[in-house]
Amino acid sequence: MNRTRLSAAVALAGATALVLTSCSSSSEEGQATPASSSAAPASSSTAPSSSAASTSSNATVYTLPGTGVFPEGITADDDTFYVSSTSDGAIFRGTVGNTTVEPFLPGGQDGRTGAAGLDVDGDDDENTLVVAGGATGTVWIYDAESGALRGKFTNGLGQDATFLNDVVIADNGDAFITDSRNPTLWRIPASATGEGQLEPFVDFTGSPFAYGEGFNANGIVEADDDNALVIVQSSTGNLYRVARDSKAVTQVDLGGATLQNGDGMEMEDDTLYVVRNRDSLIATVDLDDDGNRGRVTGEITDPSFAYPTTVADVDDQLLVVNSQFDKRGGTPVEPFTVVGVTER
Numbered sequence: 001m002n003r004t005r006l007s008a009a010v011a012l013a014g015a016t017a018l019v020l021t022s023c024s025s026s027s028e029e030g031q032a033t034p035a036s037s038s039a040a041p042a043s044s045s046t047a048p049s050s051s052a053a054s055t056s057s058n059a060t061v062y063t064l065p066g067t068g069v070f071p072e073g074i075t076a077d078d079d080t081f082y083v084s085s086t087s088d089g090a091i092f093r094g095t096v097g098n099t100t101v102e103p104f105l106p107g108g109q110d111g112r113t114g115a116a117g118l119d120v121d122g123d124d125d126e127n128t129l130v131v132a133g134g135a136t137g138t139v140w141i142y143d144a145e146s147g148a149l150r151g152k153f154t155n156g157l158g159q160d161a162t163f164l165n166d167v168v169i170a171d172n173g174d175a176f177i178t179d180s181r182n183p184t185l186w187r188i189p190a191s192a193t194g195e196g197q198l199e200p201f202v203d204f205t206g207s208p209f210a211y212g213e214g215f216n217a218n219g220i221v222e223a224d225d226d227n228a229l230v231i232v233q234s235s236t237g238n239l240y241r242v243a244r245d246s247k248a249v250t251q252v253d254l255g256g257a258t259l260q261n262g263d264g265m266e267m268e269d270d271t272l273y274v275v276r277n278r279d280s281l282i283a284t285v286d287l288d289d290d291g292n293r294g295r296v297t298g299e300i301t302d303p304s305f306a307y308p309t310t311v312a313d314v315d316d317q318l319l320v321v322n323s324q325f326d327k328r329g330g331t332p333v334e335p336f337t338v339v340g341v342t343e344r
Helices: none
Strands: 060-063 071-077 080-085 091-095 098-105 118-121 128-132 138-143 149-154 164-169 175-179 184-188 195-197 199-203 217-222 228-233 239-243 249-251 262-268 271-276 281-287 294-300 308-314 317-322 337-342
Touching (some): 071 317, 080 118, 118 164, 128 175, 138 175, 138 184, 175 217, 271 308
Parallel strands (some): 060 098, 071 118
Antiparallel strands (some): 060 337, 071 080, 080 091, 138 149, 164 175, 184 199, 262 271, 281 294
């Protein structure tokens, strides 16, 4: 993830609790329902999710505390990583090499009843953790070390009109948040302080990034040259580039390839890792520095993957979240896990 300074300081009073009603998936059928729902989403023509503790895998298995977690997001700074729960908004914190992950921010705290994508900035002692709140329409900013709340921003939309899915902290310190339901890319400027409204950065209406049925904007990264953002559209598998200065929106040229069911993404040097959740794999893309074009170079699979949603790169290891969203309303394999596989 791109990690730079994002400054926000605020003392907040109580917040109204909101309920997360969906997750980052590739279609309406794959949206997660609350943990109490008895309706399991239909699956597409992919291999069934497997237990994250599969004995045929060489993956390192990190166990998450609690039941019914249904994790979604992950981000890492050095050897510390953070994982979100879609069920109640809890945030967990772990250390690479220690397979037991600990609670960090309790579910429901600060009105955080659901959490999706995350990003962390550990540079220059900022220790900033940004949490996208899915259908709550809210983004929270925390001190990544102490857990102290620094800021809270909302778009004011109802839970059926928004889904704040993923977040990236850009090198200039701004945080950008994708919305899978509303055709808007949101921003929190690096200089923002206090409690307030999310700022619309780009309106995709009328642009090449056409919203349709299912989940739209999902994973987001910053291109290597720091001048553009790259977003995957889950429902089509297309990548789109958003210029930071002109705000121009163009489709990334993948030579005719698509990344269907694209979810979370990670940029490491020239390689873009795109998690394709329903397909239980991670696609590797050789992406140009400016983000205008790329080439799909391969796929990473592992028996330990269980409806993976996103990935973080740490010391030549990919940490992959096993959401088991396909088992929501059914019988998931517990405890829920994150697995570490070799980067390639």
